[in-house]
Structure formats: structure tokens, C-alpha cells
Amino acid sequence: MLLTGAEIIAEVLIEQGATTIFGYPGGAVLNIYDALYEYRDKIRHIMTAHEEGASHAADGYARSTGKTGVVLATSGPGATNLVTGIATAYMDSVPLVALTGNVGTSLIGRDSFQEVYIAGITMPITKHNFVVRDVTQLADVLRDAFRIAQTGRCGPVLVDIPKDVTAAKTEFEPLGPVVIPQPALPAADDIRRAANDINQAARPIIYFGGGVVSSGAEVVLADLIHTANIPACHTIMGTGVIGDSDPLNLGMVGMHGCFTTNKAIDESDLVIAIGTRFSDRVALNTTAFAKHAKIIHIDIDPSEISKNVIAHASLIGDVGAILAAMLPMIAPAEHTEWRERITKWQTEDYVPEDSSEVLRPHQIVSTIARLAGEDAIIATDVGQHQMWAAQYCERTQPRSFLTSGGLGTMGFGYGAAIGAKIANPDRRVVHITGDGSFHMNLNEACTVVSYDLPIITVIVNNTVLGMVRQWQTVFYGGRYSSTSPERKTDFAKVAEGFGLSGVCVRTPAEFEKAFTQALADNKPIWIECLIDKDEKVLPMIPAGGTVRDMITK
Secondary structure (H helix, E strand, C coil): CEEEHHHHHHHHHHHCCCCEEEECCCHHHHHHHHHHHHCCCCCEEEECCCHHHHHHHHHHHHHHHCCCEEEEECCCHHHHCCHHHHHHHHHCCCCEEEEEEECCHHHCCCCCCCCCCHHHHHHHHCCEEEECCCHHHHHHHHHHHHHHHHCCCCCEEEEEEEHHHHHCEEECCCCCCCCCCCCCCCCHHHHHHHHHHHHHCCCEEEEECHHHHHHCCHHHHHHHHHHHCCCEEECHHHCCCCCCCCCCEEEECCCCCCHHHHHHHHHCCEEEEECCCCCCCCCCCCCCCCCCCEEEEEECCHHHCCCCCCCCEEEECCHHHHHHHHHHHCCCCCCHHHHHHHHHHHCCCCCCCCCCCCCCHHHHHHHHHHHHCCCCEEEECCCHHHHHHHHHCCCCCCCCEECCCCCCCCCCHHHHHHHHHHHCCCCCEEEEEEHHHHHHHHHHHHHHHHCCCCCEEEEEECCCCHHHHHHHHHHCCCCCCCCCCCCCCCHHHHHHHHCCEEEEECCHHHHHHHHHHHHHHCCCEEEEEECCCCCCCCCECCCCCCHHHCECC
């Protein structure tokens, strides 16, 4: 059938199972928006306040579902406003297709109005990007974009489309969803050798990350952990894969991980690293990390092997398939002595003190976890509140804790929460943010109101840029340069101005009452929680340090 480029875009989105896209209209994409009007019964468009918010929403949609998120922006500033969202998805391996309009092909290279070379700008932060100059290539390019975004280590793909290409016509032949090639398993002997190493280890520990979530490998990972009684720890991206109540779950590792977790890594004789990349927030000192241990690295991306920490053995491929192949070779074990040592270390773990008089951050997050329930999705921004949320959110399901782990994007949370709520209308979505992060994205309140999304936003307000200030306290002698912005924002009044409700609380009892009421009302709301500006995220290992440098007060 003869279709315009804009109609082909809509047809391919439907063909690839994309029923929702996030975006913001503009001159270069008007043909696409005109086509979306015709296809509005099949493709839902969510218009955000800002293109960056749209990119984070598409990201949150993808993280919470495992599907590929789609975002659409116009040329020039519309396209460049996507850059932070694309980079965020790239760093956390999130499948995303970003569609950008551009000026007509005859205007490219002439400094035309709202012209920008977005393909060049995004080259370092995408798995691949395309510029479509010929409408006859458009359908296949879009299909390639979906295939690449989901193949191997997932990530964002950008497709830049000049306006005249969206108006031109060509024959279109519908096809089915792209087939995602499955990576081959490593050689059986390599898997057997890794299994033998695990069976012979006296002090093994499993260290896993977001690759387990991407692979959907949580069940087989749990089987491996429990078959061999191996203690396990995770990065922030692995939050929710194993419940906190599991005695073999040692919790988060790294800069703000537990003492026990970091001590167990330090004393282990075998680290089985699964779907993780030894980031500088975990392997803070790469030469001292797990210095007594042999390291087996299992990952889908061969470029990660020995990039940061030298692996003694590696298995490349889908981590779920590899673990499934390995599991029959794993001998049941007890590791009694090793686990007793770990249990003893757990008595030395940092435990924050509760208060009934003032709000403590851990009490805020624990109350959210308890009242919202295990099925709730928590999305965060970046800073101290992000770490408190990771430490105390008690998620028990993968894809239920959405955070910017790699890029550390302040302003990520509200957009991600919107995407998660659009994708999961029957689940609770709670957005935890800090006053610093929230000032970067609170404009998305208008999106929440427009689409009547009952997202509960909890603003942990310490009136300062808490994480940077904490570093200034510890490493700069209390020289608080530009971390006390002296803002006078009345969040409750701002919320009212946007058309939602807001409340400010100062004690644990007030917060529990407000959060309980928010759950009952099931409407969009902001709950501002006033905390002391000197609250710290603890424990903490300084950058470049080891567990012996851990700070606990």
C-alpha cells in the first residue's frame, strides 16, 4: 500500500508492538503528529512538559515492562533536549528508540532554523543511530532500530528523519515484529569449569547487577543461590531481584553498601559476577577489590570483561541461559563456616536510629515500603534520597525500583514514574525525590495532572544539595560552596498551582498519616518531608577506598 513516511512510522510502531509513545510536537514532526491523529486508536501519545521528561518517561516505561520505550521530538532543541534521557538509558542498558524530526533534506547543512546534527551529537551515547534520507528505506531502518535496541546488551537507538521524508510516499509492506537473535551459549567445557570452581570454593559470593533484570534471570539466579547456599549481593541496578528477607541476600555492595557485604567481597575466595560491570561505585579501588578471590564474570557484553577488574574466567552470553545451563552442574553445599563468619559481621552493620520526634530518612522509606506493598514501583531521582531509597525500599520484584544508576541523572524520577504508571496502571507508583532533584523536573506535574496519574511524590527536603554537601562535610572540611541554595519553594502551594494536592510533614506520625491518606485517595499528590540538613547516607566508603576506610558516623 502507498503510504507517506509519517504513516509508515505509525505502521512500524504498531508492527513492533509499540502502543505508547512519549513526546512533544514541533514543526519538523508535524507530519508525524498528523499521522498519529489518524492512528490515535492504536497508538497512545503522551505529551510531557519537556522533551527530557518524555525521554525519561519512555525509559521508565521500558524499565518497568522490559519492552522498548519510544520517544518523539522535533528538530533542533527538541532533539537536543533528549540527550540526557538517551545518555541515561545508554548507561543503564535500557532499550529505547528515539525518533527526531529534522529540517527538510534541502535545508540540511545550511544552518537552517532549528537544524542540528543530532546523529553526531548522540553518537557516543547510542548503540546506533540513523539519518533517513530516502523514504523507501524508512520502514527497514525503523525495524533495525527496534532490533538493535533489544539485541545483546540493550540500549538506545536514534532515528533522525527530515521533514520531507515524512511527507514523501512509497509502497509499504507490513511485516511482523523483528526477531531478536539469541546469543549462543559459551562452550560446555567453559561452563563446566566455572561450575567446578563454584563447587570447590570455600568462601564464594555472588555479585549481580542489572543484567539479571534485563535477562529475566531472577528465578534461575535464586535457584543457583539456594542450591549452593552462596551469599549474594547486588548493585543498585539489581535491587528487587532477591527479597531483603532472604537470609542469603547480603544487600547492596559498594560505596553505600553494608559493611557485611563489602567485607564478604573482601574476604571471599570466589566472586561470581553476573550481569554487572564493576563500576567505580562498587569496585572503588580496582586493585584491592576482592583481592583474595578468583573472579568469574558472566555477562552478555564481551567488552565488559576485565574492563575495570581483571576476570580470571568469563562466560559471554545471556546470563539467564548460562545460569540455566550451569545449574545442573552445581553441587548442593552448606558453606557453614563461611556463612557463620558473615552472620558475625552482620552484628557490626550500621543501623540508623529511629526517632518519634523528627523525620529520619530511613523511616520515611521504610514506611513507604510497608504501606505501599511489595507490588509498588518506586522511582527515584538522584542524590542522598536515592541511596536511602535503595537501602530501605525492600523491593521483592525485579523492575520495581527505577533509578538512574549509571549516569546519575537528577531530574530522572518524575518522568520515569510517569512512564511506569502509564505502563502499569494497576500498580502503585511512588516517586521519591529530593528538593534539589525535584526542582529540575517538577514541571512534569502538569503531565501527571493532564493524564490524571495517581503518582505519590515524596520530597525528602533537607533544603540543601545533600549528597554534595555530605562530600563537602567529609572531604572538604565543611566548606559548603554552593550547596545551600536558600530556596523558599512552598511545595504545597506549587502543587496546588499545578492542579494537584500537596502537604508538608515534620514527624514520622504525620508522614504515615499523609501517606496512608494518599494511598486511599489514589490521586496525584506531593508529600514534602522536612529532614535535618546534616543527615548522611551511611555507611560510606570514600572513592578509591576499601571496606577498611568505611565511614559510619
